[in-house]
Amino acid sequence: MKVLVPIKRVVDANVKVRVKPDNSGVDLNNVKMAVNPFCEIAIEEAVRLKEAGTASEVIAVAIGASVCAEQLRTCLALGADRAILIETDEDAQPLAIAKALAAIQEKESADLVIFGKQSIDADNSQTGQMFAALTGMAQATFASELTVADGKATVVREIDGGLQTIEVTLPAVVTTDLRLNEPRYASLPNIMKAKKKPMDTHSPADLGVDMAPTQEILSVEPPAERQAGITVESVDELVDKLRNEAKVIS
Amino acid sequence: MLAELHEILSPQRVLTDDASLAHYGRDWTRSYEVAPSAIVFPESAEEVASLVKWARATATALVPSGGRTGLSGGAVASNGEVVVSFERMNRILDFDAADGVVSVQAGVITQALQDFAQEKGLYYPVDFASSGSSHIGGNIATNAGGIKVIRYGLTRDWVAGLTVVTGAGEILKLNHALVKNATGYDLRHLFVGSEGTLGFVVEAQIQLTPAPAEQQVMVLGIERFTDIVAVLDHFKKTLPLSAFEFFSELALSYVTSHRDLPRPLQQPTAFYALLEFDEDRLDDASAAFEGCVEAGWVVDGVLSNSRAQSASLWQLREGISESIAPKTPYKNDVSVRIGDMESFIDETNALVTSAYPDFDVCWYGHIGDGNLHINILKPDSLASDVFHERCHEISPQIFAAVQKRDGSISAEHGVGLLKRDFLGFSRSDAERAAMAAIKTVFDPDGIMNPGKLLSE
Numbered sequence: 123m124k125v126l127v128p129i130k131r132v133v134d135a136n137v138k139v140r141v142k143p144d145n146s147g148v149d150l151n152n153v154k155m156a157v158n159p160f161c162e163i164a165i166e167e168a169v170r171l172k173e174a175g176t177a178s179e180v181i182a183v184a185i186g187a188s189v190c191a192e193q194l195r196t197c198l199a200l201g202a203d204r205a206i207l208i209e210t211d212e213d214a215q216p217l218a219i220a221k222a223l224a225a226i227q228e229k230e231s232a233d234l235v236i237f238g239k240q241s242i243d244a245d246n247s248q249t250g251q252m253f254a255a256l257t258g259m260a261q262a263t264f265a266s267e268l269t270v271a272d273g274k275a276t277v278v279r280e281i282d283g284g285l286q287t288i289e290v291t292l293p294a295v296v297t298t299d300l301r302l303n304e305p306r307y308a309s310l311p312n313i314m315k316a317k318k319k320p321m322d323t324h325s326p327a328d329l330g331v332d333m334a335p336t337q338e339i340l341s342v343e344p345p346a347e348r349q350a351g352i353t354v355e356s357v358d359e360l361v362d363k364l365r366n367e368a369k370v371i372s
Numbered sequence: 373m374l375a376e377l378h379e380i381l382s383p384q385r386v387l388t389d390d391a392s393l394a395h396y397g398r399d400w401t402r403s404y405e406v407a408p409s410a411i412v413f414p415e416s417a418e419e420v421a422s423l424v425k426w427a428r429a430t431a432t433a434l435v436p437s438g439g440r441t442g443l444s445g446g447a448v449a450s451n452g453e454v455v456v457s458f459e460r461m462n463r464i465l466d467f468d469a470a471d472g473v474v475s476v477q478a479g480v481i482t483q484a485l486q487d488f489a490q491e492k493g494l495y496y497p498v499d500f501a502s503s504g505s506s507h508i509g510g511n512i513a514t515n516a517g518g519i520k521v522i523r524y525g526l527t528r529d530w531v532a533g534l535t536v537v538t539g540a541g542e543i544l545k546l547n548h549a550l551v552k553n554a555t556g557y558d559l560r561h562l563f564v565g566s567e568g569t570l571g572f573v574v575e576a577q578i579q580l581t582p583a584p585a586e587q588q589v590m591v592l593g594i595e596r597f598t599d600i601v602a603v604l605d606h607f608k609k610t611l612p613l614s615a616f617e618f619f620s621e622l623a624l625s626y627v628t629s630h631r632d633l634p635r636p637l638q639q640p641t642a643f644y645a646l647l648e649f650d651e652d653r654l655d656d657a658s659a660a661f662e663g664c665v666e667a668g669w670v671v672d673g674v675l676s677n678s679r680a681q682s683a684s685l686w687q688l689r690e691g692i693s694e695s696i697a698p699k700t701p702y703k704n705d706v707s708v709r710i711g712d713m714e715s716f717i718d719e720t721n722a723l724v725t726s727a728y729p730d731f732d733v734c735w736y737g738h739i740g741d742g743n744l745h746i747n748i749l750k751p752d753s754l755a756s757d758v759f760h761e762r763c764h765e766i767s768p769q770i771f772a773a774v775q776k777r778d779g780s781i782s783a784e785h786g787v788g789l790l791k792r793d794f795l796g797f798s799r800s801d802a803e804r805a806a807m808a809a810i811k812t813v814f815d816p817d818g819i820m821n822p823g824k825l826l827s828e
Contacts, residue, residue: 136679307674
């Protein structure tokens, strides 16, 4: 069984992001970048399937500038067998990404495609679903448990108010939720070996995909600063403030 | 007494209830009786000076109290002393952008200083597990070290100026944040590491430094202690390190189970080294790793992929002390030269296990600084007082092993009450006589943290 894992290079989850002074976007200059945490979970799940003997090959794929190769190398160090970089300097948006990935799937015919449920930068949660629609594959989103056997994937999904278990026939798309697994550390011997693993580069044009953005970002604003709390002297004062200032009691 | 204190401080800044006396009267040590007579909360240097003058007039002993994270009993009040808490002196006073110097009151929490530096695009590099609670004043009084010493030195190296209230009740402003000041004795450095025995630090001018590059963390698995030293040497020759820590498999097993953390490597090894370095030197670090593997020193290793993973790897080192706390360990903190570490560890292990075969020694520390933390864990079957009594019987032998190597019986935790009677293992009679003479100059009545560091 072949497993394809699309991954995204994003700002490290623990970086305090800063908006550019001209409000055109987030300042990425000299900012620590990492594999999107949900994509890291996707890679881990794929590698575990391989270690269990269920999967035979794990392919990591990324779309973006040439620096995305760093994150693909990380995935190779974590256990992916090979990597594909679709290199573009365009601002890649979900639909174009899904189309490019569908073109890769056309070549690779993976039995399972594991996406992160969303990327922590734009938080769209669209690419996996769009990819499933474009390829006509079954989809099981927000997985917190995945079992693959007999040409089927059984997926426990995190839904509002509980868990839902569904079964999908392969080939299928799964998107990972936070509790699916805990990603491992990249071992240094594997990082060394990863340098020798193959990484192919394609251009969107090779794949017949137009990456031009269809949406334009007009302005990015930081969230309003939270005001400092105050200490009240008495219960009466607290009640007064709750009633007359916060207006949360009557 | 209360009436007199109320003349200096408003009544709500003088506490005498039992809970407060117990809380403010001790540090992180738990083995001393705690019996202060009052806790006072001054808000300025002048108020501290008034308190000292009152203490002189009434022959009252004073004990300084910061974040109470000390491990040597330096801030313990067990003889009816008045505890001077710096909790309300927690303001950042001024920032000089041209010099990168920040003026703070003594009660500013270390982490607040780190955060302030970060806001200014700068860095305060002294860092350790208790930085979220400890005060800068306490850091200065103990010359705190921690995990970045290999690159950035000790607290002393960042104190550009100091305001102290001496035991004579005088306010001294020392060095005024000057870089160059060739005017004789640098009294500032006498107060750094003085453990409150000469006077109390009330304000400090702290030098900040440019923010470091993004850091990367590696954890390496190493089977023999001698190889840890070889690995340190090999890495140091290849790239600058921000940290080089080590811990034993025993320490790792406690911290991973206590904090429910994944083990870093697939197979356990006898020792682990944690390294931190600038991310842009990753290629050099990887080459150094390969060199260490080829030399047969390193078995396996991992690299953090993200800040979250770096933090998890750091927890493996920083969580040790907390995770072994339920074993009420006997703690010791010593330093020897790096080349003497292995023989010192061997001798200590032999000392402990020959006397008490069921005692486990849990080792960790700052290898890059020659600093070892010795923790002897209490077997579950043994009562705590019996255990500590037995450990204290071993202490002089451990200190003799330190002395034989011209080491220090306290690398960074200070002397306080815990090691006062053992100071002779690291300081000669003449040195201790000089220290006592210096104390009488600044503290003529012997009221400043008496009984700590030097015998009364």
